[in-house]
Amino acid sequence: MQPTMNDRANIPAPAVDLDRLIDDRAAEGWFSVHRDAFRDPAVFELEMKHIFEATWNFVGLESQVPNPNDFLTTTIGRSPVVVMRDAEGKLGCFLNSCRHKGAVIFHTGEGNGAHHSCPYHGWTYDTGGRCVAVTSQRQARYPEAFGATAHDLAPVARFDSYRGLLFASLSPDVPPLAEYLSDARRGIDIVVDQGPDGIELVPGAVSFTYNANWKFQLENSSDTYHFIPTHTSYIGVLEKRRSQRAAAAPAGSIYEDIGAQAASRRGSFTFPNGHVLMWGDNPNMQARPLYASLPQVEARVGKVMAKWMMYVRNLTLFPNVQIAENASMQLRIIRPLAVDRTEMLTYCVAPKGEAAESRIKRLRQYEDFFNPTGFATPDDTSAYEACQRGDDARTLDWQQGYVRGMGAVRAGGNPEAEELGISPETSSVGGYLMGDETIFHGNYRAWLGLLKRGAAKDAGAA
Numbered sequence: 001m002q003p004t005m006n007d008r009a010n011i012p013a014p015a016v017d018l019d020r021l022i023d024d025r026a027a028e029g030w031f032s033v034h035r036d037a038f039r040d041p042a043v044f045e046l047e048m049k050h051i052f053e054a055t056w057n058f059v060g061l062e063s064q065v066p067n068p069n070d071f072l073t074t075t076i077g078r079s080p081v082v083v084m085r086d087a088e089g090k091l092g093c094f095l096n097s098c099r100h101k102g103a104v105i106f107h108t109g110e111g112n113g114a115h116h117s118c119p120y121h122g123w124t125y126d127t128g129g130r131c132v133a134v135t136s137q138r139q140a141r142y143p144e145a146f147g148a149t150a151h152d153l154a155p156v157a158r159f160d161s162y163r164g165l166l167f168a169s170l171s172p173d174v175p176p177l178a179e180y181l182s183d184a185r186r187g188i189d190i191v192v193d194q195g196p197d198g199i200e201l202v203p204g205a206v207s208f209t210y211n212a213n214w215k216f217q218l219e220n221s222s223d224t225y226h227f228i229p230t231h232t233s234y235i236g237v238l239e240k241r242r243s244q245r246a247a248a249a250p251a252g253s254i255y256e257d258i259g260a261q262a263a264s265r266r267g268s269f270t271f272p273n274g275h276v277l278m279w280g281d282n283p284n285m286q287a288r289p290l291y292a293s294l295p296q297v298e299a300r301v302g303k304v305m306a307k308w309m310m311y312v313r314n315l316t317l318f319p320n321v322q323i324a325e326n327a328s329m330q331l332r333i334i335r336p337l338a339v340d341r342t343e344m345l346t347y348c349v350a351p352k353g354e355a356a357e358s359r360i361k362r363l364r365q366y367e368d369f370f371n372p373t374g375f376a377t378p379d380d381t382s383a384y385e386a387c388q389r390g391d392d393a394r395t396l397d398w399q400q401g402y403v404r405g406m407g408a409v410r411a412g413g414n415p416e417a418e419e420l421g422i423s424p425e426t427s428s429v430g431g432y433l434m435g436d437e438t439i440f441h442g443n444y445r446a447w448l449g450l451l452k453r454g455a456a457k458d459a460g461a462a
């Protein structure tokens with residue numbers, strides 16, 4: 001029998017030997033990822049099915065849809081979805097696909113409207129996902145079975161929020177969101193609590209694509225090691241600005257003194273389910289937009305949380321969202337398109353109600369460093385593309401990029417974890433130049449775990 005739309009779980013999985021993809025012998029001092037993880041289209045298919053379409057994905061912020069009938073569109077793996085507030089203000093998340101012939105109904109990134117019609121045959125839905133009109137239904141001479149069939153937009157299997165961050169899962173077979181995020185939630189708290197009323201996205205999303213695997217982005221956000229070699233042009237510009245102080249750089253940068261940065265500490269936490277937090281001392285904290293309100297922030301959240309807000313911190317919530325706070329603050333949504341193509345959707349994040357002067361500083365830093373037209377992102381994406389091309393050297397199998405810091409990593413927490421009241425799976429602290437790579441182990445253990453869980457399900461269904 002041909003599989004139907006709802007029978008994807010029964011389509012035989014491509015033959016991939018999953019045990020061949022990760023060489024995890026941490027106890028013996030070795031960890032590696034096979035290049036097929038980045039170049040094999042069959043692995044990509046499994047990632048879509050068993051990771052993105054099988055677990056929680058970030059789908060947006062509550063503050064993006066503040067009013068009744070607001071909506072935003074995004075994707076979970078390959079699936080287009082829409083997050084909507086209905087007329088009463090209740091949030092829902094649905095597959096953005098007309099029940100008639102499958103056409104996408106919501107074509108813009110966000111908007112507002114009580115009713116939405118499919119552009120093909122005009123079936124109309126309200127913001128609660130209910131199908132309120134099938135065009136010319138009375139004249140259609142539909143069979144009885146049509147009336148007995150649900151036409152409403154299909155809701156996702158699970159939908160929940162943490163501190164205003166919305167997550168959805170296409171599979172019901174997931175732990176509750178709080179359990180899934182585990183203590184990575186503290187990384188979210190450090191971001192959300194920066195404003196008395198939480199955070200917002202600065203208007204102006206930027207999306208771009210690169211011709212390489214999504215996991216290069218996943219890793220890069222936690223990759224301290226690449227900063228100095230990859231971002232030489234940015235560092236050069238900062239040095240030049242320092243020597244021409246009067247003329248430029250009113251916004252400043254936490255990376256202004258790269259010598260002080262190199263002498264600072266960096267640390268990492270890994271959490272269950274693939275989430276990781278990289279953190280580091282900030283030797284130039286007065287460059288932070290939040291610095292101007294530090295006394296008020298300390299009074300509100302306490303000295304420990306305020307200190308962590310000033311740290312460099314890059315948080316990855318597996319599999320598809322990252323919040324990077326080093327120069328300004330960026331929210332990144334990773335959307336894999338193919339084994340060698342990825343779309344990024346990026347936003348500048350700010351505390352709600354931030355003072356104008358701080359907001360200006362935040363935007364200038366963002367443009368300088370994070371924007372695709374800035375000094376960092378083009379260097380990073382061209383590095384990913386170089387990796388993708390080089391990984392096509394088919395007689396080479398294993399990467400050597402997962403063992404720096406293995407002498408410093410420990411199971412469980414450390415004094416920094418205690419300070420935050422969290423229990424990570426692993427923690428690590430070292431000098432900046434250690435360039436810890438053990439943080440990726442957390443990503444890949446969850447990655448392989450989900451692939452194996454999916455493969456076991458498929459085997460059980462066969």
Ligand SMILES: [Fe+2]
Nearest residue numbers: 227230376380
């Ligand atoms: Fe970078």
